[in-house]
Amino acid sequence: xxxxxxxxxxxxxxxxxxxxxxxxxxxxxxxxxxxxxxxxxxxxxxxxxxxxxxxxxxxxxxxxxxxxxxxxxxxxxxxxxxxxxxxxxxxxxxxxxxxxxxxxxxxxxxxxxxxxxxxxxxxxxxxxxxxxxxxxxxxxxxxxxxxxxxxxxxxxxxxxxxxxxxxxxxxxxxxxxxxxxxxxxxxxxxxxxxxxxxxxxxxxxxxxxxxxxxxxxxxxxxxxxxxxxxxxxxxxxxxxxxxxxxxxxxxxxxxxxxxxxxxxxxxxxxxxxxxxxxxxxxxxxxxxxxxxxxxxxxxxxxxxxxxxxxxxxxxxxxxxxxxxxxxxxxxxxxxxxxxxxxxxxxxxxxxxxxxxxxxxxxxxxxxxxxxxxxxxxxxxxxxxxxxxxxxxxxxxxxxxxxxxxxxxxxxxxxxxxxxxxxxxxxxxxxxxxxxxxxxxxxxxxxxxxxxxxxxxxxxxxxx
Amino acid sequence: xxxxxxxxxxxxxxxxxxxxxxxxxxxxxxxxxxxxxxxxxxxxxxxxxxxxxxxxxxxxxxxxxxxxxxxxxxxxxxxxxxxxxxxxxxxxxxxxxxxxxxxxxxxxxxxxxxxxxxxxxxxxxxxxxxxxxxxxxxxxxxxxxxxxxxxxxxxxxxxxxxxxxxxxxxxxxxxxxxxxxxxxxxxxxxxxxxxxxxxxxxxxxxx
Numbered sequence: 001x002x003x004x005x006x007x008x009x010x011x012x013x014x015x016x017x018x019x020x021x022x023x024x025x026x027x028x029x030x031x032x033x034x035x036x037x038x039x040x041x042x043x044x045x046x047x048x049x050x051x052x053x054x055x056x057x058x059x060x061x062x063x064x065x066x067x068x069x070x071x072x073x074x075x076x077x078x079x080x081x082x083x084x085x086x087x088x089x090x091x092x093x094x095x096x097x098x099x100x101x102x103x104x105x106x107x108x109x110x111x112x113x114x115x116x117x118x119x120x121x122x123x124x125x126x127x128x129x130x131x132x133x134x135x136x137x138x139x140x141x142x143x144x145x146x147x148x149x150x151x152x153x154x155x156x157x158x159x160x161x162x163x164x165x166x167x168x169x170x171x172x173x174x175x176x177x178x179x180x181x182x183x184x185x186x187x188x189x190x191x192x193x194x195x196x197x198x199x200x201x202x203x204x205x206x207x208x209x210x211x212x213x214x215x216x217x218x219x220x221x222x223x224x225x226x227x228x229x230x231x232x233x234x235x236x237x238x239x240x241x242x243x244x245x246x247x248x249x250x251x252x253x254x255x256x257x258x259x260x261x262x263x264x265x266x267x268x269x270x271x272x273x274x275x276x277x278x279x280x281x282x283x284x285x286x287x288x289x290x291x292x293x294x295x296x297x298x299x300x301x302x303x304x305x306x307x308x309x310x311x312x313x314x315x316x317x318x319x320x321x322x323x324x325x326x327x328x329x330x331x332x333x334x335x336x337x338x339x340x341x342x343x344x345x346x347x348x349x350x351x352x353x354x355x356x357x358x359x360x361x362x363x364x365x366x367x368x369x370x371x372x373x374x375x376x377x378x379x380x381x382x383x384x385x386x387x388x389x390x391x392x393x394x395x396x397x398x399x400x401x402x403x404x405x406x407x408x409x410x411x412x413x414x415x416x417x418x419x420x421x422x423x424x425x426x427x428x429x430x431x432x433x434x435x436x437x438x439x440x441x442x443x444x445x446x447x448x449x450x451x452x453x454x455x456x457x458x459x460x461x462x463x
Numbered sequence: 464x465x466x467x468x469x470x471x472x473x474x475x476x477x478x479x480x481x482x483x484x485x486x487x488x489x490x491x492x493x494x495x496x497x498x499x500x501x502x503x504x505x506x507x508x509x510x511x512x513x514x515x516x517x518x519x520x521x522x523x524x525x526x527x528x529x530x531x532x533x534x535x536x537x538x539x540x541x542x543x544x545x546x547x548x549x550x551x552x553x554x555x556x557x558x559x560x561x562x563x564x565x566x567x568x569x570x571x572x573x574x575x576x577x578x579x580x581x582x583x584x585x586x587x588x589x590x591x592x593x594x595x596x597x598x599x600x601x602x603x604x605x606x607x608x609x610x611x612x613x614x615x616x617x618x619x620x621x622x623x624x625x626x627x628x629x630x631x632x633x634x635x636x637x638x639x640x641x642x643x644x645x646x647x648x649x650x651x652x653x654x655x656x657x658x659x660x661x662x663x664x665x666x667x668x669x670x
Binding site: 015016018019020021022024028029035036038039042043047049052053055064075078080081084118120121126127128142143144145146147149150153154156158159192193196197226228249250253254256257260292294312313315316319409410411418428430431432433436437 | 481482483484486488489492493496497498499500501511516540541542545546547548549550553568570571572575576579580593626628629631632638639640642643644646647649650653654657660661662663664665666667
């Protein structure tokens, strides 16, 4: 046997090879949110089609819901989008996880928590960060709205099989160095489009040693390296994580499912199209200085100087530095921030909140900084509150919010004002991503916490 | 929703945005993806670049230059369309009147969304890209012949890359959903077998 995990998962879901060279894959679970789905439902209606298997779809409003109880939604378009999702779900017999219920949250956070995400299934969503679910060994990828329509009507997607890339990670992460730092490091090594056309499988002793939460952070960020799909073979940790979850296999099927899950790994002789080896032993906390993921630096470094930049891209470099309000050659440490955001589908899980709380405990957010924690789901929020984490954050001056995508993309009122600078645990530092004119520095939740307290970007290990 | 046809020859003014990593947030900012319709998104294309904060046109942006405002072709840097999967990016480009994009490379999900919506993405090498940037500067027309994979100018001819299957797909005009629907019987058969092997996937809520 010499199949990769990707080969195995592809085979399990292959309905037909299409003339276009694409594969018609069977979709087991489909996650729906309010922004990318309305037109897919409209298309179904227009074409007189029916939803093939309603019980395979799950919907939740996460992108533009408010996270602050005190904020009245006065944005009619957002209200309309959420109402449309509700109506589309109801009319098509699709399970809808309502705002303020215990099941509500960011789509990529709630699906694993509810046990909808499982090894060996094909799971899609109209959201690029669907790669997150690959942390459980599911074949998971983001799709467009036209694809959503196809999934609703036929339970299939048409997709070209990617090449396979193995990223083998050895070493141990140092104190206060996290999966997020590793993800940023990988992107720095292979480039923000280095994973394009590949499904990345992560292996190695580091991957074995870390939690599912940390694995999800890594798989989530694979798309920022250009890879639509990322995978980690399920192990006992993944299996134990799922046991007893609401939508996970029940006791009648549990053993049967586990036996199947245990077959999901790349064979020893499997050949990958590309292999990358990374050692994280001396990895430092990482962040970004610019407006795309090709601007990753470690905390001790400086922004590049103009002479370090390839002549053909100097103009873009100058633009990025100026947009960010920084100087070429400037030190990363000491850059003043205005906002601090702990949240997003990358880093809003219980482990993330715990690590950030460890940094925050007994300290105060710097006066000029507005800091917020947005748990990824209501369930995470409750778990965190049971541990008293919310008190640690609010005592320090953080605002403790309701779940949602929030300031990762600023579709609700959580956004940066022009020129404001944010230390953010999210996944994209694009121009305007967190609000028009906003400036984003990506980092781990612990690094964000440290920046909030010091009022500037610091090395969390020195706090 | 989709115009299921593409012109075999695309000819028009070409606007160049000589920048790498133009992401879908830039193509259509978050403020304009809240609608429940794909229509009229063209006016918001590149909104943060096209308009100043007070909503007046930014005169430095290429599409606000009268020579380029009617562009049918865009010429952009590497990794065009990276980031969010929002298909709104493609809809806004098409609604504006863009029929083809030429770039050294495109991000994966954007690529798939574009082809599905019959928007031509022509990949060229970096050198050709730079030559074209220089050529179109003063508003010269480009002509793209899809079936021959050619970009034609008054001065030179150059080829572009488009996967043969995607070319077929664009010229054939049959959308992915229609193709999938033809496989309904296969899908049903597959599903029955899949259910037998993995029955737990089909269980509903377990309490």
